[in-house]
Amino acid sequence: MTNGEWPVIETRGLIKTFGDVIACDHIDLTVWRGEIVGLLGPSGSGKSTLLRHLNGLTRADGGHVRVLGVDLSVAKGRELRALRRRIGVVFQQFNLVGRLTVMENVLTGALGRVRGPRYGIVTWPRAVRAEAFQHLDRVGLADRAYQRAGSLSGGQQQRVAIARALLQRPDLVLADEPVASLDPQTAASIMDLLVRVCREDQLTMVCTLHQIELAAEWTRRIVGLRLGRIRLDEATERLSAERLRGLYLPDPTSDTVTIA
Numbered sequence: 001m002t003n004g005e006w007p008v009i010e011t012r013g014l015i016k017t018f019g020d021v022i023a024c025d026h027i028d029l030t031v032w033r034g035e036i037v038g039l040l041g042p043s044g045s046g047k048s049t050l051l052r053h054l055n056g057l058t059r060a061d062g063g064h065v066r067v068l069g070v071d072l073s074v075a076k077g078r079e080l081r082a083l084r085r086r087i088g089v090v091f092q093q094f095n096l097v098g099r100l101t102v103m104e105n106v107l108t109g110a111l112g113r114v115r116g117p118r119y120g121i122v123t124w125p126r127a128v129r130a131e132a133f134q135h136l137d138r139v140g141l142a143d144r145a146y147q148r149a150g151s152l153s154g155g156q157q158q159r160v161a162i163a164r165a166l167l168q169r170p171d172l173v174l175a176d177e178p179v180a181s182l183d184p185q186t187a188a189s190i191m192d193l194l195v196r197v198c199r200e201d202q203l204t205m206v207c208t209l210h211q212i213e214l215a216a217e218w219t220r221r222i223v224g225l226r227l228g229r230i231r232l233d234e235a236t237e238r239l240s241a242e243r244l245r246g247l248y249l250p251d252p253t254s255d256t257v258t259i260a
């Protein structure tokens with residue numbers, strides 16, 4: 001699919017091995033600006049490894065990875081740090097500093113553009129504090145700004161993590177199983193929030209998920225991995241539940257998934 005825009009993510013022949021294990025096996029993936037992509041596949045199929053390549057945390061053994069115009073096969077140092085500032089990451093375990101307030105956690109999202117160490121909320125520029133507050137409001141936690149982050153529920157902590165990612169003013173959001181630690185109802189509300197803010201801010205998102213139902217409901221396109229290979233890549237509305245479940249069949253020889 002193309003929409004006349006430039007690709008935010010482009011991998012060509014991406015290979016990553018760990019000893020005998022081929023975690024990424026010739027992955028060709030193009031993601032266009034504004035797309036909301038669900039990355040599915042059984043445990044060990046290579047989802048996290050692929051995501052780590054997109055963030056420049058892992059370097060490919062072969063092939064090319066280009067993200068937001070940066071060639072990650074060669075980028076390092078300042079260029080890599082500048083790229084990472086444009087990528088908001090949302091983790092399964094939220095990765096907040098529990099003893100700090102919600103507001104202080106959100107403000108760390110601006111560390112890439114506000115120089116110097118910061119000790120306490122008032123040392124941050126007023127405009128950044130206002131922006132952080134706006135994002136807290138968007139995620140529904142304006143009234144919790146001065147509460148310790150560690151005292152919040154899992155769903156609330158993930159909302160704080162989303163506000164922190166938004167304060168980065170990212171172009172791309174990478175979400176690695178953002179709802180895996182949450183109960184079904186909270187998981188749905190977090191997916192709703194993530195997709196809503198991405199649409200509002202015209203952000204591109206790649207989100208690994210374990211729940212087929214959530215991917216079917218909240219993503220526009222599903223990329224399915226199995227044994228390090230892309231086994232399906234289609235608009236979500238065209239994918240039947242049966243084909244999606246096929247990704248998870250235990251025996252590869254009985255795999256009924258159509259290779260895209």
Ligand SMILES: Nc1ncnc2c1ncn2[C@@H]1O[C@H](COP(=O)(O)OP(=O)(O)OP(=O)(O)O)[C@@H](O)[C@H]1O
Nearest residue numbers: 018021022023041042043044045046047048049050
């Ligand atoms: N640092 C590493 N060292 C050795 N093997 C690794 C490393 N990282 C990943 N692997 C292997 O690469 C394969 C893909 O792992 P990866 O974590 O990307 O899968 P995944 O689809 O994200 O799994 P899960 O859904 O369980 O998180 C697995 O066989 C895994 O054991």
